[in-house]
Amino acid sequence: MRRLAGSILVALLLASGARTQADTIVIGSKNFTESAVLAELMAQMLESHTDLTVERRINLGGTMICWRALREGEIQIYADYTGTGWAIILKEPGKITDPLRAFFYVRQQYLDKYQIHWLEPFGLNNTYALAMREARAEELGIRRISDLRAHQGEIRAGFSIEFGNREDGYPGLSKAYGLRLNVVTLEHGLAYQAIQSGAIDLMDAYSTDGKLLRYRLRVLEDDRRFFPPYNAAPLVRGDTLKAHPEIGRVLGRLAFRVPDYKAQALNYVVETEGESVAAVARAFLEIEKLVDGEQQRAAAARTALAKVLANRPKPGSTKSSRPGFFELLATRSGKLLGLLLEHLGLTLVSVLLAALFAVPLGILITKRDRLRQIALGAAGVMQTIPSLALLAFMIPLLGLGVKAAIAALFLYAILPILRNTYTGITEVDADLVDAARGMGMRPGQILTRVQLPLAMRTIMAGIRTSTVISIGVATLAAFIGAGGLGQPIVEGLYLNDTNLILTGAVPAALLAIVADAGLGRLEIVLQPRTLSAPAE
Amino acid sequence: MIEFQNVAKTFPDPRGGEIYAVRDLSLVVRDGETHCLIGTSGCGKTTTLRMVNRLVEPTSGSIRLAGDDITSVDVYGLRRRVGYVIQTGGLFPHMTVAKNVGIMCELEGWTAADVEQRVHDLLQLVNLPADEFATRYPGELSGGQRQRIGVARALALDPDYVLMDEPFGALDPITRAQIHEEFQQLRDEVHKTVLLVTHDLAEAFKLADRISIMDQGRVTQTGTEAQLTSEPANQFVADFLAGHLAAEGA
Numbered sequence: 011m012r013r014l015a016g017s018i019l020v021a022l023l024l025a026s027g028a029r030t031q032a033d034t035i036v037i038g039s040k041n042f043t044e045s046a047v048l049a050e051l052m053a054q055m056l057e058s059h060t061d062l063t064v065e066r067r068i069n070l071g072g073t074m075i076c077w078r079a080l081r082e083g084e085i086q087i088y089a090d091y092t093g094t095g096w097a098i099i100l101k102e103p104g105k106i107t108d109p110l111r112a113f114f115y116v117r118q119q120y121l122d123k124y125q126i127h128w129l130e131p132f133g134l135n136n137t138y139a140l141a142m143r144e145a146r147a148e149e150l151g152i153r154r155i156s157d158l159r160a161h162q163g164e165i166r167a168g169f170s171i172e173f174g175n176r177e178d179g180y181p182g183l184s185k186a187y188g189l190r191l192n193v194v195t196l197e198h199g200l201a202y203q204a205i206q207s208g209a210i211d212l213m214d215a216y217s218t219d220g221k222l223l224r225y226r227l228r229v230l231e232d233d234r235r236f237f238p239p240y241n242a243a244p245l246v247r248g249d250t251l252k253a254h255p256e257i258g259r260v261l262g263r264l265a266f267r268v269p270d271y272k273a274q275a276l277n278y279v280v281e282t283e284g285e286s287v288a289a290v291a292r293a294f295l296e297i298e299k300l301v302d303g304e305q306q307r308a309a310a311a312r313t314a315l316a317k318v319l320a321n322r323p324k325p326g327s328t329k330s331s332r333p334g335f336f337e338l339l340a341t342r343s344g345k346l347l348g349l350l351l352e353h354l355g356l357t358l359v360s361v362l363l364a365a366l367f368a369v370p371l372g373i374l375i376t377k378r379d380r381l382r383q384i385a386l387g388a389a390g391v392m393q394t395i396p397s398l399a400l401l402a403f404m405i406p407l408l409g410l411g412v413k414a415a416i417a418a419l420f421l422y423a424i425l426p427i428l429r430n431t432y433t434g435i436t437e438v439d440a441d442l443v444d445a446a447r448g449m450g451m452r453p454g455q456i457l458t459r460v461q462l463p464l465a466m467r468t469i470m471a472g473i474r475t476s477t478v479i480s481i482g483v484a485t486l487a488a489f490i491g492a493g494g495l496g497q498p499i500v501e502g503l504y505l506n507d508t509n510l511i512l513t514g515a516v517p518a519a520l521l522a523i524v525a526d527a528g529l530g531r532l533e534i535v536l537q538p539r540t541l542s543a544p545a546e
Numbered sequence: 547m548i549e550f551q552n553v554a555k556t557f558p559d560p561r562g563g564e565i566y567a568v569r570d571l572s573l574v575v576r577d578g579e580t581h582c583l584i585g586t587s588g589c590g591k592t593t594t595l596r597m598v599n600r601l602v603e604p605t606s607g608s609i610r611l612a613g614d615d616i617t618s619v620d621v622y623g624l625r626r627r628v629g630y631v632i633q634t635g636g637l638f639p640h641m642t643v644a645k646n647v648g649i650m651c652e653l654e655g656w657t658a659a660d661v662e663q664r665v666h667d668l669l670q671l672v673n674l675p676a677d678e679f680a681t682r683y684p685g686e687l688s689g690g691q692r693q694r695i696g697v698a699r700a701l702a703l704d705p706d707y708v709l710m711d712e713p714f715g716a717l718d719p720i721t722r723a724q725i726h727e728e729f730q731q732l733r734d735e736v737h738k739t740v741l742l743v744t745h746d747l748a749e750a751f752k753l754a755d756r757i758s759i760m761d762q763g764r765v766t767q768t769g770t771e772a773q774l775t776s777e778p779a780n781q782f783v784a785d786f787l788a789g790h791l792a793a794e795g796a
Contacts, residue, residue, distance in 0.1 A: 441632060441634045441636050442636055442638060442639075444601065444632065444636065445630070445632055445635075445636025445637075445638075446636075446638075447601060447625070448596075448599055448601055448625060448630035448632070448636075448709075449625060449626070449630060449649075449650055449699070449700075450622045450623070450624075450625030450626035450650060450703075451622075451650075451653065452622055455653055459638075459649065459653075460638055463640050464638075464639070464640055538640030539640065539683065540639045540640055540683050540684075540685045541683055541685060541686060542642070542681050542682050542683055542686060
């Protein structure tokens with residue numbers, strides 16, 4: 011009884027102590043609109059959903075100031091960007107393009123080195139971007155940076171001096187995309203007017219800039235992931251999160267709620283409509299139903315924000331947001347060609363190996379009855395094993411990848427070639443073999459001069475069957491990492507994207523048809539002539 | 547000279563025991579003669595022929611070719627010394643006439659020019675001029691032409707002996723009569739020792755110097771046409787000759 015009373019007392023003391031010490035949370039921000047808006051969103055969420063008192067230190071200056079304040083405990087929370095963490099704080103020398111990998115890497119490093127947590131990202135990626143007037147982009151059919159290549163002669167680009175000269179700006183970009191644009195450099199602040207007036211068609215921008223909305227600019231998709239990711243997320247001190255785990259839960263509700271176009275809208279309403287950061291943040295949370303009730307002070311901001319969000323030029327309004335089959339085919343043609351060659355390589359190597367194995371074996375079993383039963387039986391059993399299972403069997407033996415795939419395809423390709431070689435040779439007219447023997451031909455001469463030429467068409471038909479089967483089965487090789495046209499099929503299956511599946515399936519089917527027709531021709535060409543050429 | 551001495555050939559009987567295709571056969575084919583083996587089907591005449599070039603190995607007894615036991619010489623060498631013509635011609639459909647005729651010369655390592663010359667001469671011999679026929683394929687020839695090419699091919703390595711298994715059996719009567727004439731001319735030109743299997747007595751009488759009548763794996767009687775008709779050795783020979791001549795007359 012006394013022990014229980016003691017425990018309760020200790021718990022109460024600890025709880026009250028923690029409360030008095032740290033029930034005020036300080037949230038900081040850098041000195042630009044977006045950082046302030048994100049800080050305000052976090053502050054209002056904590057105020058609405060926890061008992062914490064929130065203090066705001068807005069416009070603290072640049073990254074280094076916010077960072078030092080966070081480390082020394084002057085502030086407990088601020089929002090930063092993965093690309094900034096990567097390059098400025100962690101000083102990673104290389105370039106990272108994959109947003110998820112960047113996030114997870116940065117999060118782990120911060121935790122290990124500084125005991126600072128990255129919470130779930132807001133969703134926005136405030137990186138470099140190329141922008142065009144919506145109407146002009148639509149007119150030229152440009153949605154991605156790589157689409158620019160088709161129009162590089164007629165497009166006038168106006169880049170800021172910095173972007174125009176930095177290796178991670180236009181010089182690197184032009185290499186990555188193979189672009190040669192007509193470039194003028196101009197002061198960034200003037201670029202919006204220049205593009206508005208039609209003096210330039212293309213400019214560099216920040217992807218969440220509110221001016222993109224104001225001037226109705228289309229941000230071109232960085233389809234080759236040249237620009238590094240700058241995904242924003244809340245940074246929280248480890249000790250703060252430990253004392254107030256509810257912070258993680260509450261800020262977690264903002265995860266992915268502020269994608270690029272909403273960030274643009276928030277920035278736009280603050281910068282252009284003159285609404286306060288606090289009112290705009292409140293309005294946003296109300297619209298997003300992240301807080302209950304509507305406050306009068308946010309009414310004007312709410313109207314403005316709702317209007318901007320509703321007017322958003324939707325890239326998906328004219329076309330489906332997922333690229334269609336032909337679009338995918340066009341944009342991925344280089345990659346598909348590589349996959350096609352990979353596919354062809356897998357098939358050819360397997361069928362070639364199978365032919366080198368099965369043709370001699372097929373010849374041998376015309377003379378060995380016992381071996382014939384074993385060989386045809388074994389090859390037959392091999393065919394009945396489901397392809398995926400056969401691929402799976404190969405993994406423990408040969409690991410993941412090309413070797414295992416080739417081994418499985420090889421085993422599949424054996425039976426048609428073996429059977430047709432055997433049939434082709436045994437079907438050669440017995441009288442011809444008898445005549446050849448009687449004339450004094452040796453067994454090897456009978457084989458090469460009489461039996462093989464006359465069996466050639468049947469053997470080739472077997473190779474043709476094997477090839478067509480292998481082209482089909484090789485699409486499954488992607489499941490064990492061997493590449494080929496199965497890759498878009500597998501990706502498409504995971505993403506539930508039919509068009510992506512078709513970009514693998516259609517070329518594979520065409521390849522099978524072409525191979526079938528081509529080998530059919532070859533069959534006829536290789537078939538020995540039995541009629542002389544018609545007289546001229 | 548081809549000498550058969552007490553030659554027998556048995557095959558295992560699926561019902562047990564053995565079946566005699568040829569039993570205790572002794573026969574001499576003289577140098578330069580055309581010798582016909584004749585008899586009803588299943589009498590063992592084709593088996594007898596095929597034992598000479600060892601397409602069939604005798605179960606017992608011995609066969610000598612020009613004095614040598616045929617089992618003592620290389621089998622491929624033996625076959626190259628013995629021409630072989632079969633009923634269907636056995637021409638390779640994927641080779642031209644020239645290639646069919648010259649293939650063994652080529653395999654023996656002759657120069658291309660020698661092969662060509664030899665093919666030319668042989669086609670001349672069988673009355674199928676090379677200019678016209680050398681580049682044709684067997685599928686483009688008539689039955690009679692195919693048989694002539696078969697004969698030319700058998701003569702390619704200039705063998706002393708030629709084995710012919712029903713060589714004219716598949717031809718229509720008019721073609722057969724014509725090719726019989728040519729065969730006789732040819733024989734006068736090339737002087738081979740020919741062992742010819744037939745079931746057609748008229749053919750045998752027309753072509754053969756001597757005839758052996760076979761029955762149930764044995765030679766019942768060997769002789770010239772005159773000897774056989776005037777002195778049949780037994781009732782079987784008499785009946786055989788009578789039956790065939792009657793059929794011929796009818």
